[in-house]
Amino acid sequence: MKERLDKHDGWLLTGGRSSWRAIVLAVLLGTAAAGCAAALMFTSGELISRSSLRPENVLMVYVPIVLVRTFGLGRAALQYAERLAGHHAALTALSAMRIRLYHALESQAMDLRSRYRLGELLGLAADDIERLQQVYLRIVFPALSGALVYGTTAALLSRSGGATSWWLIAYGGLWLFIVPLVSARRARTAQQRVGMQRSLFYSDLSDAWSGLTDWVLSGRTQQAVAALRVRQTTSAEREKASRAAERGRQWLARSAAGGAVLLTIPWVVGRVEAGVMESVWIAACVLAVFPIMDSIVKVNDALARWPEYQDSFRRLAQTESARPYTATGDNPTVSAAFAGPVYIKLERLGYRYSLDAEPALKGIDLELPQGKKIAVLGRSGAGKSTLLQVLSGQREAGEGTMTINGSPMSALQKHQFSILNQQPHLFHTTIANNVRMGRKDATDEEIRDALRQVGLQPLVAALPKGIETPMDEAGSRFSGGELQRVALSRILLQASPIVLLDEPTTGLDRPAELALIRTLLETLRERTIVWFTHRLTMLEKMDEILFLERGEVRMRGTHRDLSKREERYRKWYELDRF
Numbered sequence: 001m002k003e004r005l006d007k008h009d010g011w012l013l014t015g016g017r018s019s020w021r022a023i024v025l026a027v028l029l030g031t032a033a034a035g036c037a038a039a040l041m042f043t044s045g046e047l048i049s050r051s052s053l054r055p056e057n058v059l060m061v062y063v064p065i066v067l068v069r070t071f072g073l074g075r076a077a078l079q080y081a082e083r084l085a086g087h088h089a090a091l092t093a094l095s096a097m098r099i100r101l102y103h104a105l106e107s108q109a110m111d112l113r114s115r116y117r118l119g120e121l122l123g124l125a126a127d128d129i130e131r132l133q134q135v136y137l138r139i140v141f142p143a144l145s146g147a148l149v150y151g152t153t154a155a156l157l158s159r160s161g162g163a164t165s166w167w168l169i170a171y172g173g174l175w176l177f178i179v180p181l182v183s184a185r186r187a188r189t190a191q192q193r194v195g196m197q198r199s200l201f202y203s204d205l206s207d208a209w210s211g212l213t214d215w216v217l218s219g220r221t222q223q224a225v226a227a228l229r230v231r232q233t234t235s236a237e238r239e240k241a242s243r244a245a246e247r248g249r250q251w252l253a254r255s256a257a258g259g260a261v262l263l264t265i266p267w268v269v270g271r272v273e274a275g276v277m278e279s280v281w282i283a284a285c286v287l288a289v290f291p292i293m294d295s296i297v298k299v300n301d302a303l304a305r306w307p308e309y310q311d312s313f314r315r316l317a318q319t320e321s322a323r324p325y326t327a328t329g330d331n332p333t334v335s336a337a338f339a340g341p342v343y344i345k346l347e348r349l350g351y352r353y354s355l356d357a358e359p360a361l362k363g364i365d366l367e368l369p370q371g372k373k374i375a376v377l378g379r380s381g382a383g384k385s386t387l388l389q390v391l392s393g394q395r396e397a398g399e400g401t402m403t404i405n406g407s408p409m410s411a412l413q414k415h416q417f418s419i420l421n422q423q424p425h426l427f428h429t430t431i432a433n434n435v436r437m438g439r440k441d442a443t444d445e446e447i448r449d450a451l452r453q454v455g456l457q458p459l460v461a462a463l464p465k466g467i468e469t470p471m472d473e474a475g476s477r478f479s480g481g482e483l484q485r486v487a488l489s490r491i492l493l494q495a496s497p498i499v500l501l502d503e504p505t506t507g508l509d510r511p512a513e514l515a516l517i518r519t520l521l522e523t524l525r526e527r528t529i530v531w532f533t534h535r536l537t538m539l540e541k542m543d544e545i546l547f548l549e550r551g552e553v554r555m556r557g558t559h560r561d562l563s564k565r566e567e568r569y570r571k572w573y574e575l576d577r578f
């Protein structure tokens with residue numbers, strides 16, 4: 001529980017820290033607006049009472065008239081200012097939370113597909129973060145303002161003395177502390193049910209969408225739609241029940257002011273009888289109760305909404321705890337950026353997906369001095385992806401050691417690696433911005449240079465807006481190999497000493513494949529390359545070739561060695577040449 005609260009606080013504080021001035025201002029303005037509303041009702045009550053006594057001339061009610069106008073205008077102005085400050089604070093907080101979510105997801109970027117389903121990611125980015133801005137607007141600000149209004153009223157009442165004052169203070173306290181706790185508890189149960197059904201519906205929907213072709217081809221579309229309808233109906237029923245409970249709570253909250261009025265009457269009559277107050281203030285005090293109770297009851301509304309957001313907080317906290325790899329591992333003194341070349345060494349490295357599973361990697365020895373080019377080959381299931389993930393720190397090796405420049409590999413930070421995979425993601429923005437993903441402060445000239453190195457400059461220069469052409473427009477003119485080159489130009493802007501190539505030539509025809517490999521080797525000649533592939537193309541250019549089979553290295557050597565020694569290798573190479 002403690003841990004959960006800490007994590008919730010963590011996300012709330014992330015937003016709160018970036019906008020604390022606006023938050024304080026919004027809360028103070030909210031409290032002042034409530035104070036103005038109470039004063040408006042008070043002076044209105046006094047004005048009505050004094051007018052009913054038929055004053056001899058209008059000047060006798062002049063002061064209450066002026067006060068009614070002042071508080072009326074003041075309340076509207078303060079409410080407007082509170083909305084402005086509140087939304088400013090909430091949006092600033094939202095932006096800080098988005099950045100935090102981005103960093104959490106970015107650290108798992110290479111592993112996202114295996115960790116989350118599409119629906120979950122959409123839920124995190126769209127639902128959860130968007131909804132959290134409401135935490136400030138609907139929970140934090142009203143609750144703090146309500147507490148301040150209660151505190152001020154209780155302080156004033158306690159000075160007036162008498163048992164009835166303490167009854168009023170206790171009644172306000174009941175609505176500030178006890179009722180909200182009970183409401184929050186009940187709302188949490190209802191909300192958990194709604195949330196579970198909704199998330200099941202979203203997951204099924206995204207699964208059905210991803211497998212749409214399969215459903216259509218198997219002729220079972222109706223079945224899939226029917227199953228989704230059932231989920232949707234259950235989800236709607238749960239939401240209906242939750243709305244009914246909410247209506248009950250609101251009805252109860254409306255009766256709160258009634259109770260306060262019943263307690264206020266003996267209090268104010270007692271003051272009048274004691275000669276402390278004028279009789280015209282009876283109606284004034286009773287009317288002032290309504291806006292005051294309105295503010296206090298908002299705390300109840302606010303806390304009852306809290307459970308609506310708990311799931312969002314939990315999912316966000318999980319996103320961070322799922323972070324696969326932390327840079328501050330065994331050796332926090334190793335700096336983020338390696339100044340010089342890196343030397344990676346793997347000794348007797350092993351990995352199992354679970355204790356009872358066959359090892360996916362077994363006894364891997366590998367030395368990677370800076371600039372070495374190795375190819376890792378193997379059939380499907382041989383362990384190539386596992387090795388890539390262990391190397392890049394996405395998975396932690398269970399056995400053996402991995403060192404970089406003599407330090408444990410856990411000190412290696414993720415930006416020491418670049419990965420070029422089969423389908424690099426290109427964003428819906430300009431070519432320049434896509435390349436700038438590699439290094440955000442890269443100048444236009446550096447971007448053009450990177451594009452020149454990968455051989456794309458003539459093509460980009462021929463586009464109407466050059467590097468400022470939107471990727472959507474340019475993308476249709478780019479072939480698969482050219483899109484890979486855009487991704488490669490990103491890598492060229494990064495200072496990472498090691499590049500992992502995850503079958504980047506998949507889907508390219510033979511000439512495009514050969515041309516891309518040549519460009520890769522040419523542009524990345526200074527960097528260490530580990531090329532994961534199942535094709536035996538241009539292996540003669542590599543310093544070492546590793547054949548994985550069932551997680552173990554079965555053959556290793558240069559192309560020349562293997563061609564001499566290994567009959568199997570010779571055959572595969574000949575077969576794969578064409």
Ligand SMILES: Nc1ncnc2c1ncn2[C@@H]1O[C@H](COP(=O)(O)OP(=O)(O)OP(=O)(O)O)[C@@H](O)[C@H]1O
Binds near residue numbers: 384385386
């Ligand atoms: N997430 C996982 N959980 C359990 N076992 C896994 C998981 N991923 C891979 N494996 C198993 O580990 C072994 C190595 O798989 P890996 O994906 O590394 O092979 P690969 O050579 O990359 O295959 P491919 O070329 O098809 O991607 C296989 O037996 C595979 O079934």
